[in-house]
Amino acid sequence: MTKLNPDQINVILATDCGSTTTKAILIQKIDGQYRQTFRGEAPTTVEQPVADVTVGVVNAATEVGELAGRRLVDESGKIIRPAKPASDGQPPEGCDIYISTSSAGGGLQMLVTGVVREMTAASAKRAALGAGAIVMDTIASNDRRKPHEQIQRIRELRPDMILMAGGTDGGTVEHVVQIAELIAPAKPQPRFGSGYRMPVIYAGNKEAAKYVDETFDESVELTVVENIRPVLERENLGPARDQIHDVFLEHVMAHAPGYDKLIDWTDAPIMPTPGAVGDILQEIAKARGINVVGVDIGGATTDMFSVFDGPDGEPVFNRTVSANLGMSYSISNVCAEAGMPSVLRWVHFDMDERELRNRVKNKMIRPTTIPQTLEALVFEQAVSREALRLAYIQHREFATTLKGVQQQRTVGDTFAQQKSGQSIVDNMKLDLMVASGGVLSHAPRMEQTASMLIDAFEPEGITELAKDSIFMMPHLGVLASVHPQAALEVFEKDCLIYLGTCVAAKGRSKPGKRCFTYEITGSTLNERGEMSFGEVRLFPLGLGETARIVVEPARGFDLGNGPGKRVEREVRGGTVGLILDARGRPLIPPEDRAECRRTVKEWSESLKLYEG
Amino acid sequence: MDRSFDILHFAFLSFQSSVVTRVNVAFGVALVSMLMCHPVLAQSSPQSVTDLVAKDHPNDVGTTLDVSWSLSPDDDPDADPPAVSTYHILRKREGDAEFTKVGEVPLQSTSFTDKNVERKQAYLYQVVAVGPGGESAAVTTTEAATPVMEWFRTDRGWLAVFVLLICTAVTTFIVIAKSGRELYIRNIPGLEAVDEAVGRATEMGRACLFVPGIQDINDIQTVAGITVLSRVASLTAEYGARLEVPTARSLVMTTARETVEASYLAEGRPDAYRKDDIYYLTDEQFGYAAAVTGTITREKPAACFYMGTFYAESLLLAETANGVGAIQVAGTAEPAQLPFFVAACDYTLIGEEFFAASAYLSGEPIQLGSLRGQDVGKLLVAALVLIGCGVATWGSVAANTELVGGEMAASLMSFLQDNVLGSKGFLP
Structure with a gap:
């Protein structure tokens, strides 16, 4: 991806690859101000018989280009960059940057786990949802399901990735490893690309990371990031969310039809549509x-x-x-x-x-x-x-x-004790x-x-x-x-x-x-x-x-x-x-x-x- | 008697002196005549009482008879000395030969309550007026009196009304709760925070500490604390957290062990129950406080619960646990300790909230219905207090100003005092 000086960006092409429609918009700098000028759309082409998302993108971009009187796609079916003004009777062509979001194929689907449903599991869910994912289920120590039911559930789901959280730094190791011991034998299969390993992001107690790593075999691609709740008083969602985006691009999108090409085309990482919103x-x-x-x-x-x-x-x-x-x-x-x-x-x-x-x-x-x-x-x-x-x-x-945060009280709070959460x-x-x-x-x-x-x-x-x-x-x-x-x-x-x-x-x-x-x-x-x-x-x-x-x-x-x-x-x-x-x-x-x-x-x- | 002797002695000396001194003979004769006319010196037995009646005492269990009479005509409290000093009451079973004395009452008394009789046994009574001149002739009741048990105390009608109202409210709410309708119970943050506290302990990989007060199991607050312990144990079993319960009484330890074991069993985690984590320390107040404080400092529990009776150790425990960063939930009905708990703990159950915990946590229709029914009773009492205050204020203001209705307020007040709040109502 090429880095451009923002001041030199005058024409922007953006697409959103939805499940059914790929929508393209053109943003241009007019009189010193950025304005959305044209839009076009075309059917998304993730499914067979085309099975290449870039075909839909090219179609949508072509439509925008025709409306704008600007050639955006070259003969080889690639988006033209950088933008060039009209010259020698030729219409202007290309764009300075091309960006895209995607929710095709049901978007990003995740399974999240934590120790206590209302604490680390809730934080993990917030991180996943904030990154634009659909949370298929939340596994926690207190979700009132028996271990065999939890394993069964993990087996049934085919998430794009799993986010594991649990324990504060220096907190419980036992519970976190127990959850890992549920995932390991369940061997969840990724939705796309049967040949690749299930991405698992671990964002829990740092002291439990090595035991979690030992629990999984080679069927899992484990990434360890900073704890999502280093202490119960603070949430640290950023590293987990960034990692979700990275894994989304490297694993999920890379295995979706045509997305490897699309990733090469874009000047910014492709984001899940809700995450971008x-x-x-x-x-x-x-x-x-x-x-x-x-x-x-x-x-x-x-x-x-x-x-x-x-x-x-x-x-x-x-x-x-x-x-x-x-x-x-x-x-x-x-x-x-x-x-x-x-x-x-x-x-x-x-x-x-x-x-x-x-x-x-x-x-x-x-x-x-x-x-x-x-x-x-x-x-x-x-x-x-x-x-x-x-x-x-x-x-x-x-x-x-x-939740789970210590409260500070005065005697004046006797009759007005507010619960946390x-x-x-x-x-x-x-x-x-x-x-x-x-x-x-x-x-x-x-x-x-x-x-x-x-x-x-x-x-x-x-x-x-x-x-x-x-x-x-x-x-x-x-x-x-x-x-x-x-x-x-x-x-x-x-x-x-x-x-x-x-x-x-x-x-x-x-x-x-x-x-x-x-x-x-x-x-x-x-x-x-x-x-x-x-x-x-x-x-x-x-x-x-x-x-x-x-x-x-x-x-x-x-x-x-x-x-x-x-x-x-x-x-x-x-x-x-x-x-x-x-x-x-x-x-x-x-x-x-x-x-x-x-x-x-x-x-x-x-x-x-x-x-x- | 002493006074009579003094008078006689004085009279004798005066007479002796009159013999010696002829000048005073006439005076001496006159004095002796006067003294001889004095009632004491002219003592005779007092006259008998009249209208003697014995009858069953109303509204009792049949062990009391009331005896009443009209005073002896000689019973004059202003007389000096009085002719009647006491009345002796004698009793015999109907058919017996002799009367035995069962009591005496001072002059001017016209009744006697005999509380030592057998139910359904007929008795005859005699009353004898006794004075310095001797005893009057005994007067005997003409009809035998038989004590009978009454099923209802008609003199406590107002109490019956209130009891009926509260019982009806309790029953009605139980029926409502059993029918499936949701009864609104105000949120008690302290009880809801139990989940959060146990959750915190789980995430932090530390223990939960439960202190059931320093009193024995016969203390109602300890019992209420054990109810909460049951809930805490259910949660630690569910979350897989460790629960530690140091006790200050051996019986509390036994009860706590059984309660926790039952909770672990109910959650399907009997394997996780650790008997040794529920232990007895000492009966000594500060020895116990020192031991628990030491445990808190060493083990740094993430959640501490104080549920029961606490005294001076409350702040010692709460401050120490606050220092190690634990979420603390306290519950006590000791008013003197509540401010300490409120200031040092995250959540505090205050008095009634603590006792309501059982119904709140279990959600059982019977307990919830009882709780709501009792609330109706409390509302009723509060309403009466407010009405009483209002009426008393109105009456007081009306008495000093020209405000209308003063008399009505006064009569309403006396009605409330005599009936609702008096011996016919709440007060015995």
């Missing part, structure tokens, strides 16, 4: 000093990302994959887990439950169909609210402070929500996307809402590792479509009681008034516009400065506008079905969800 969110959170939540809702799974300030004030990144929450393959599970009444509470007209069940099953067996009627659309968006809500609950439970996800501190995934990105109206986000995540205080226009975040995540400035510029200008800002009060009261008063001043929007509990209101505030809002909450309601305390902030407009939400938190639609329908109808009319 996590990187760009961390980058934006760091650059703007904000807390961010990102979501990608797919057909089978829902990925949730968050960057929140930890107990020490440092931003902490978390990612979860809700394997059974999705909008097509997993839609039945969403309905079963949430319950049909929970789904129906977001539907503002009468629906026959039997018909709904038929819709659910149809969507499951025909995952690519899109809603043809208003009823189908409303129902699908109701399911998405519940899928997102459940995925967010799982994420909050996972994104916690570290509290969620760091705090909706009141949330500044930006980024949505992606079919049902959110391709909703007919942006208002619907905003409404789904607000209803499912229940943001509190003042929160900006945005969506990823063309699921560009993975590309930008890799770009951030090469050229952070370009990545951030494109992220702000082209990747995110700002929907607007949600101003929501935390607390509950009786319908009709005063919730908060507001005064909005801006170049295009000047309003003042009062919001009653149960109301939601939409004000037009266009893209690029800002306004100053002063909110005086009623007693018992909080907008960020404490109950009843005044809040004054500048808010950003968007394609939807400014949403004032006085429906209270937690958001609970009425239990009575008729009353619920009436209320939800009012909300949808206020937000202009299904007008025209």
Whole structure:
């Protein structure tokens, strides 16, 4: 891979090799600023008969090149580098760097192990998820499975690699070696390349490393990195995550069809798609000093990302994959887990439950169909609210402070002893929500996307809402590792479509009681008034516009400065506008079905969800 | 008697002097006449009591009879000296020949409670007024009295109401819990932290130390501590961590061994149970504290649990373990030790939380239902206290100002004091 001076990078080609589609985007420096200019896509060609991922990449790049009027692929089917301006009547050609992510073939699938499920095993899971993997299972000493069941499970799975953690430095050796003794006889087989050895990354007690090494035979390729929890008070995920990326490239990708060529082509290491999304969110959170939540809702799974300030004030990144929450393959599970009444509470007209069940099953067996009627659309968006809500609950439970940490107390804590392992996800501190995934990105109206986000995540205080226009975040995540400035510029200008800002009060009261008063001043929007509990209101505030809002909450309601305390902030407009939400938190639609329908109808009319 | 003697002596001397000194003869005659008219000197037996009745004592188990009468007409406390000084009470079984004395009461008494009678046996009573002039004629009850056992004490009606309410609450919540409905029990971080503490010990490859207090097994706090020990042992068995239990009483050691062994067995890890890790040290308070402190310093356990009765050794143990970086969970009902535990430990179970541990940890419907039922009882008492305070304040303010309802508050207060809180209610 050639190292280029960032200032000399003017044209960037980025691809994301998904399971079904390879998406390519072109980023160019225009008037001193990086902008995403063209995009193209082509079917992914990992599977037979082609069995070469680069064919799909070339096809997608060719399409982008044709749209851009720039020759990106030469006659031999390689990406042209470096970029050359137009000359002698020839169009410009090539790009300065080419980068790629990959989730083809199911992405990176891992098995993680640890000693205690809530401690080192949880840290190992965080490292694997943060690196963009799908965690197939977590083996721990206290997972309540018998050793033969654990061995059976390891044999059944065919992970791309195994991450072993356990024990603090100087801590338990016995438990760590016991886990190794489960893996060794199970002889797990890697998913790709039957001829190569199973990569195992050991990131546990350093004193146990040699015993772990002795336990494995030559069927395992063991790599030892720094302990993921050198002491229980601190997590050290970096070395394990870097090693996962390295092993992903050297072992997993190298054995996937055509990836050896692709690795040679790219100017930055190929990253697993979710890992790249996590990187760009961390980058934006760091650059703007904000807390961010990102979501990608797919057909089978829902990925949730968050960057929140930890107990020490440092931003902490978390990612979860809700394997059974999705909008097509997993839609039945969403309905079963949430319950049909929970789904129906977001539907503002009468629906026959039997018909709904038929819709659910149809969507499951025909995952690519899109809603043809208003009823189908409303129902699908109701399911998405519940899928997102459940995925967010799982994420909050996972994104916690570290467990097993000694607490310092004073006598004043007698009646207020907080247990450790509290969620760091705090909706009141949330500044930006980024949505992606079919049902959110391709909703007919942006208002619907905003409404789904607000209803499912229940943001509190003042929160900006945005969506990823063309699921560009993975590309930008890799770009951030090469050229952070370009990545951030494109992220702000082209990747995110700002929907607007949600101003929501935390607390509950009786319908009709005063919730908060507001005064909005801006170049295009000047309003003042009062919001009653149960109301939601939409004000037009266009893209690029800002306004100053002063909110005086009623007693018992909080907008960020404490109950009843005044809040004054500048808010950003968007394609939807400014949403004032006085429906209270937690958001609970009425239990009575008729009353619920009436209320939800009012909300949808206020937000202009299904007008025209 | 002494006073009467003094008077007679004085009279005799005066008479003697009147013989010697003729001048005072007339005076002496007059004095003797006066003295001869004094009641003491003119002593006669007091008159008998009247209206003597004996009857069964109400609301008892049938071993008491109440005897009552009207005072003897000579019973005058202002008389000097009084004609009646005591009343003697005599008793005989119906059919017996003679009465025997069973007690006496001072003048002006009109009743006597005989607490030494046999159930269903008829008795006759006599009362005799006794004074300086002798005894009155004995008066005998006309009807025999028979002590009977009552099944219900009607005088403790309010207590019955409260007991019924609390029992109903306990039963109802047990039924609710058994029906499968989840009963909300407030989170007790100290108990949830037990998992975390054992986890820490496992990750760090160190032992868990459980100290069950310094009292014997007959102490309720030690029993509550053993309940928590059961949970800790289950977790150490599951996690594969080592558990050490030093005890200050031999019986506690035996109980702890059986509890831990049962927990290991229940977790399917009888092989991991180590009897020798549960040992007796000494009954001596500070000898025990010194030995445990030494263990903590040497072995550096990663998790320490203090569950039971603690005194001065609480801070010694907790500070030492804090120094070696252990997660500590304490539980005691000793108010004086709680601040030390709170300051030095990671989590502390306070009084009631400690006793609720058993229900909280087991999640059994009967225990959970009982816990909730008891909470209803506590709420009831708290409500009564608040109502009482409110009414008393209202009555007090109304008495000094023109606030309306003062009389009503006063009567409500006296009703509460006499009935709900008095002898008919909570107080015996």
